[in-house]
Amino acid sequence: MNAEVAAAPTAPEKKEFWRWQENVWVDETKDWKTAKVVTCGIDVGSVSSQAVLVVDGELYGFNSMRTGNNSPDSAKNALQGVMDKCGMKLEDIHYVVGTGYGRVNVPFAHKAITEIACHARGANYMGGNGVRTILDMGGQDCKAIHCDEKGKVTNFLMNDKCAAGTGRGMEVISDLMQIPIAELGPRSFDVDVEPEAVSSVCVVFAKSEALGLLKAGYTKNKVIAAYCQAMAERVVSLLERIGVEEGFFITGGIAKNPGVVKRIEKLLGIKAMDTKIDSQIAGALGAALFGYTLMSKKAAA
Amino acid sequence: MIANYGYKDGSGEYYISIDTDKCIGCAADRACLTACPKQMFEIITDDYDDEVAWIKKPNCRTLAYDCADCKPSGGYSSLPCIAACTPGAIKHSW
Numbered sequence: 001m002n003a004e005v006a007a008a009p010t011a012p013e014k015k016e017f018w019r020w021q022e023n024v025w026v027d028e029t030k031d032w033k034t035a036k037v038v039t040c041g042i043d044v045g046s047v048s049s050q051a052v053l054v055v056d057g058e059l060y061g062f063n064s065m066r067t068g069n070n071s072p073d074s075a076k077n078a079l080q081g082v083m084d085k086c087g088m089k090l091e092d093i094h095y096v097v098g099t100g101y102g103r104v105n106v107p108f109a110h111k112a113i114t115e116i117a118c119h120a121r122g123a124n125y126m127g128g129n130g131v132r133t134i135l136d137m138g139g140q141d142c143k144a145i146h147c148d149e150k151g152k153v154t155n156f157l158m159n160d161k162c163a164a165g166t167g168r169g170m171e172v173i174s175d176l177m178q179i180p181i182a183e184l185g186p187r188s189f190d191v192d193v194e195p196e197a198v199s200s201v202c203v204v205f206a207k208s209e210a211l212g213l214l215k216a217g218y219t220k221n222k223v224i225a226a227y228c229q230a231m232a233e234r235v236v237s238l239l240e241r242i243g244v245e246e247g248f249f250i251t252g253g254i255a256k257n258p259g260v261v262k263r264i265e266k267l268l269g270i271k272a273m274d275t276k277i278d279s280q281i282a283g284a285l286g287a288a289l290f291g292y293t294l295m296s297k298k299a300a301a
Numbered sequence: 302m303i304a305n306y307g308y309k310d311g312s313g314e315y316y317i318s319i320d321t322d323k324c325i326g327c328a329a330d331r332a333c334l335t336a337c338p339k340q341m342f343e344i345i346t347d348d349y350d351d352e353v354a355w356i357k358k359p360n361c362r363t364l365a366y367d368c369a370d371c372k373p374s375g376g377y378s379s380l381p382c383i384a385a386c387t388p389g390a391i392k393h394s395w
């Protein structure tokens with residue numbers, strides 16, 4: 001590849017409560033220049049985009065940022081961010097795999113792979129080969145996935161109709177309550193009594209219901225708790241359709257919200273596995289690992 | 302792999318599941334493609350490079366309506382897709 005990835009312009013946005021932490025990271029203990037194979041995974045989701053670099057099959061760096069109006073630009077910006085951090089150029093990367101809803105719009109990708117397969121592969125790396133059930137709580141949809149010890153999908157389900165009760169919904173509640181998104185989870189436990197779940201996690205209805213609860217005297221924390229509970233109940237009903245096996249792992253932005261995660265764990269009676277790696281990069285990480293496998297197969301042939 | 306396509310809404314759960322391992326080297330000569338009056342099935346190459354059946358994307362959001370004519374209320378005692386798929390790969394949740 002010799003095309004340059006030029007950073008696409010991004011319009012400055014004013015600080016808002018829903019804005020989650022964008023993140024760029026590289027593993028300073030590794031030197032990509034000595035690596036045999038450098039692969040990249042790009043996950044262009046409806047709300048966030050990630051670029052992950054894998055060197056010789058190991059996570060090396062990533063960039064996680066908000067998706068802009070245009071998928072190719074989001075892919076370019078995400079990749080440029082992490083390449084700048086480590087002085088890499090596009091031609092230094094041997095293979096690029098695109099995933100996420102915008103996967104076919106990653107102009108420099110060699111292959112597109114669905115986010116279902118990529119999340120399973122990423123979760124297998126992040127949580128180890130004991131991971132069997134994955135819940136991906138993305139920006140606008142949720143997926144329940146079973147995988148084997150190699151991270152290969154054995155069963156999956158996603159709700160194709162309603163995008164409610166996901167990352168975007170949390171952003172709306174955060175803005176409505178005027179509370180930074182990272183504080184929603186901890187605040188949801190700061191209530192006198194645990195409230196009933198709001199009846200709808202649909203972004204539109206939840207907004208009017210939340211306002212109604214505030215008027216009825218609910219504290220903000222209690223409204224947030226009711227919303228977190230609704231979201232947990234909703235994803236648990238999705239998970240129950242395919243069943244939950246030990247080795248339960250949550251990927252996607254909502255994995256960072258203990259208000260939802262702890263309620264899911266309570267409903268299921270099972271604890272989610274821990275990881276030190278940012279849960280939002282699971283799809284892009286899986287894509288980069290697929291790239292590594294494809295390169296290894298090619299080299300062996 | 303068991304692939305579940307469909308949705309859950311206020312009126313119920315509508316999922317078609319396909320056991321894609323049975324689609325690899327299909328013993329029914331891809332009969333699902335012609336059996337479905339709504340032509341909802343399609344053969345794709347999946348992420349693991351296997352040629353398997355799936356439900357076309359737009360139908361995944363409208364299964365309850367799309368399949369209504371084939372269900373007992375439409376006069377059928379067995380569903381055309383399930384009858385045609387002799388390897389037994391197809392299941393309906395409703």
Ligand code: SF4
Pocket residue numbers: 319323324325327328329330331332333334353354385386387388389390391
């Ligand atoms: S669904 Fe049944 S008929 Fe269709 S390809 Fe798969 S095994 Fe064959």
Ligand code: SF4
Pocket residue numbers: 336337338339340341367368369371372380381382383
């Ligand atoms: S029930 Fe009828 S319309 Fe629905 S998938 Fe089967 S054959 Fe097609």
